[in-house]
Amino acid sequence: MLIQIILMLVFLLLLLRILRQRTLGVVFKTVSFFLVALASYVVLFPDVSNRVARFAGVGRGADLIIYICLAVGAYILIILYMHVKSNELRIARLVQRLAIEKRHIEDLTSNLHASRES
Amino acid sequence: MPEGYQHIATPDPHSLWVVVPAYNEAQSIGSVVSALRAEGYRVVVVDDGSQDGTADVARAAGAIVLRHDLNLGQGGALQTGIAYSLESGASYIGTFDADGQHSAADVANMWRCLIAQDADIVLGSRFLGTSVGITRSRKLLLRLAVWFTRLHSGLKVTDTHNGLRLMTAQAASKLHLKQMGMAHASEILDEIAANQLRFCEYPVTIVYTEYSKKKGQSGLGSIRILTDLILGRMLK
Numbered sequence: 386m387l388i389q390i391i392l393m394l395v396f397l398l399l400l401l402r403i404l405r406q407r408t409l410g411v412v413f414k415t416v417s418f419f420l421v422a423l424a425s426y427v428v429l430f431p432d433v434s435n436r437v438a439r440f441a442g443v444g445r446g447a448d449l450i451i452y453i454c455l456a457v458g459a460y461i462l463i464i465l466y467m468h469v470k471s472n473e474l475r476i477a478r479l480v481q482r483l484a485i486e487k488r489h490i491e492d493l494t495s496n497l498h499a500s501r502e503s
Numbered sequence: 504m505p506e507g508y509q510h511i512a513t514p515d516p517h518s519l520w521v522v523v524p525a526y527n528e529a530q531s532i533g534s535v536v537s538a539l540r541a542e543g544y545r546v547v548v549v550d551d552g553s554q555d556g557t558a559d560v561a562r563a564a565g566a567i568v569l570r571h572d573l574n575l576g577q578g579g580a581l582q583t584g585i586a587y588s589l590e591s592g593a594s595y596i597g598t599f600d601a602d603g604q605h606s607a608a609d610v611a612n613m614w615r616c617l618i619a620q621d622a623d624i625v626l627g628s629r630f631l632g633t634s635v636g637i638t639r640s641r642k643l644l645l646r647l648a649v650w651f652t653r654l655h656s657g658l659k660v661t662d663t664h665n666g667l668r669l670m671t672a673q674a675a676s677k678l679h680l681k682q683m684g685m686a687h688a689s690e691i692l693d694e695i696a697a698n699q700l701r702f703c704e705y706p707v708t709i710v711y712t713e714y715s716k717k718k719g720q721s722g723l724g725s726i727r728i729l730t731d732l733i734l735g736r737m738l739k
Contacts, residue, residue: 488568
């Protein structure tokens, strides 16, 4: 079916992108590879997801996948939010330190000038 | 004003460093700094990335000025000013709003109160004191904030969002504000409770002008404070 071809192409491009990215570690790449493999398997054999869904108590395989996607998406969102917040705090600490150090330097130079004049 | 503190002598005014966080307050910062300087205190203005020349006005009025290269928020500016004052050898540290709603004359009385009660920190309270020109909705909002904070930190305070405070250097060194925004007011109370600091409240006068009302927090702002607090707790 057409949808299977489209999804397989998307997965393949995604995997290629991840594998070619030099900044990503081996663990991340391996996990991504297996996840894409699993996703491709479900796309090519949709009956499998139906069976798993029925086992989990969900009517259709497609519904089960939506539920899993929502849960994973929410999890990723929270993790990213925490990262953003902790980076915000780190930047703030830098801005604060910079302001203090600049002031200390000004204090030192003005003290130096004052002692020279006297 | 409560009786009985007038006879207490305050230490050398130079040992008190008053931190004034300011963001685009060029209009009011000059008179605020001058009033505090007239009492003999050292004034540390933390310019939180203003674009209106706040730093220049403050410097001209005799303040020690620190500048944030990015706007962090009032909590962030307070923490910077407190850290700098501690590093520069302050014995006492005050906090004071830049919009001119506080009275510089209250500071000396709060200082006497701190010494008389042997407290670590004195908090200004507008509900023990007088508020000039406060609107009904603002009063209600602040009461709600007080109620929530009492519930949250377990401290029996009458005014939780008052920018006028005075503390010993030792107490100040225990504050490590993580809330960069306006939620720092509640965070300070949390830290007081967590570090078991001895605190007292002192009635102060708040003058609401059109300017300070415009610069103050809106009802919507308080919802933001609440979300900041809850998320801050969750992500601790």
